[in-house]
Amino acid sequence: MQIAHSTRRALLASTLALGLGGCGVSYVSPLVRDTASDNVDVVEITGQSIAFANSAPYTPRGLPEVFSRTAGSGGGLRGAGALPEAPAVPQAQPGPLDLRPPPETTPPTYRIGVGDVVQLATRVARPTGEAALGEAPAGELRQTYTVRDDGAIAIPDVGAVEIGGLTIEEAEQRVFERFIETGADPDFSLEIAGFNSQGITVGGDVAAPTRVPVTLNVPTLDEALTAAGGLQVTTPEFASIRVYRDGTLYQIPLADYDRDGRLRSIQLLPGDSVFVDTAYDLDRALAYYTQQINAASLRRTERTAALEELQAEVGLRRDALDEERALFRARDELGAVPRDYVYLTGEVTQQRRYALPFGQQATLADALFDQGGFETETGNPSQIYVLRATPGEEDVTAWHLDARSAANLTLATRFELRPNDIVFIEEQPITRWNRAFQQFFPSLVTTASSAVD
Known part of the structure; x- marks a missing residue:
């Protein structure tokens, strides 16, 4: 019996020795430096080397023109008809603005009114x-x-x-x-x-449209605009300050107002209305046509028909744009749209391909953290690589980022990716050992049990 037990112990020891001897081939993990050869050049990612890496020529793919077009632009749609023509009114379209300042005047003596x-x-x-x-x-x-x-x-x-x-x-x-x-x-x-009975209204493109009360001292044009918070003009080349007084509309182009100090000192009168008007843009296109159609004094039925035609045209254009954009998105999801990709592998949260964005550069940080970053428990932060092949050659540059210092991750926000780059993160040494042991141990136990039996 003692001999039988000794034989079993010997067989178990022999099995362990054979299993451990085979451990080196039981698990293989990808590495960069250990397999680097003459055609693989490892380069550290530093503030100086990033400039060289980013110098590789690349122009991001652009979105289709339909994404930059608005509902108020483009030609007529089939069956929709053209936009209604603007009535023949003076200065119906943006153009040179005439200077028509109000005449010089002296404010009358203040007279008490209702509400004072x-x-x-x-x-x-x-x-x-x-x-x-x-x-x-x-x-x-x-x-x-x-x-x-x-x-x-x-x-x-x-x-x-x-x-x-x-x-x-x-x-x-x-x-x-x-x-x-x-x-x-x-x-x-x-x-x-x-002083409540008299005032000057200020509106349009000012910070805070308001009613400026008239006191014993009537404000000037500059004082009234200041009381309304100042000008808020986005297109000064087409902007003007209009003053409505006693049935007459006066006009001061903003360029003249800024250039001539005398225009800023124009004396206003009680009851004046000041309106800062700017040029036309797409957001105001519908309002512009509506105002012009009304200004032309069309008959009610004609005016209604013109407005409905305008609204239908803008609506059809907007629907067409939405349809074209939705079609592009569907083709993109089905992979029918040419895209540039970067591939993420190793100890990343999800091994996948990352599509480079339209119209702008993407960085290493964009690709890493787009879907959760990398596995900090299994991934080795000191061994983050961007593998980039030299076009037309077999040479590969392995750009290496050592992120054991979290501050080095700022370099990842500056390192620009190129099509077909491979972002690879090696595993931790302990992770490599654990995975090898997990593959080896079940077969070792099975072999040992068979030997003992």
């Missing part, structure tokens, strides 16, 4: 001790009144006094006369505390 707030200060008997609540230290009682719709203010013990349409001096005279008529002490002062 006036403050009336009257003398009161000084009470003994401290001043009563609401009284000024000098024995004055200050009260505010809002001008009603009928132009009057209602003063206690005096009654309604109509001051709408009067200057401040005329209003003081009217209140004085009313005080004398009612026997009140005519020792008072009157001033405007809130």
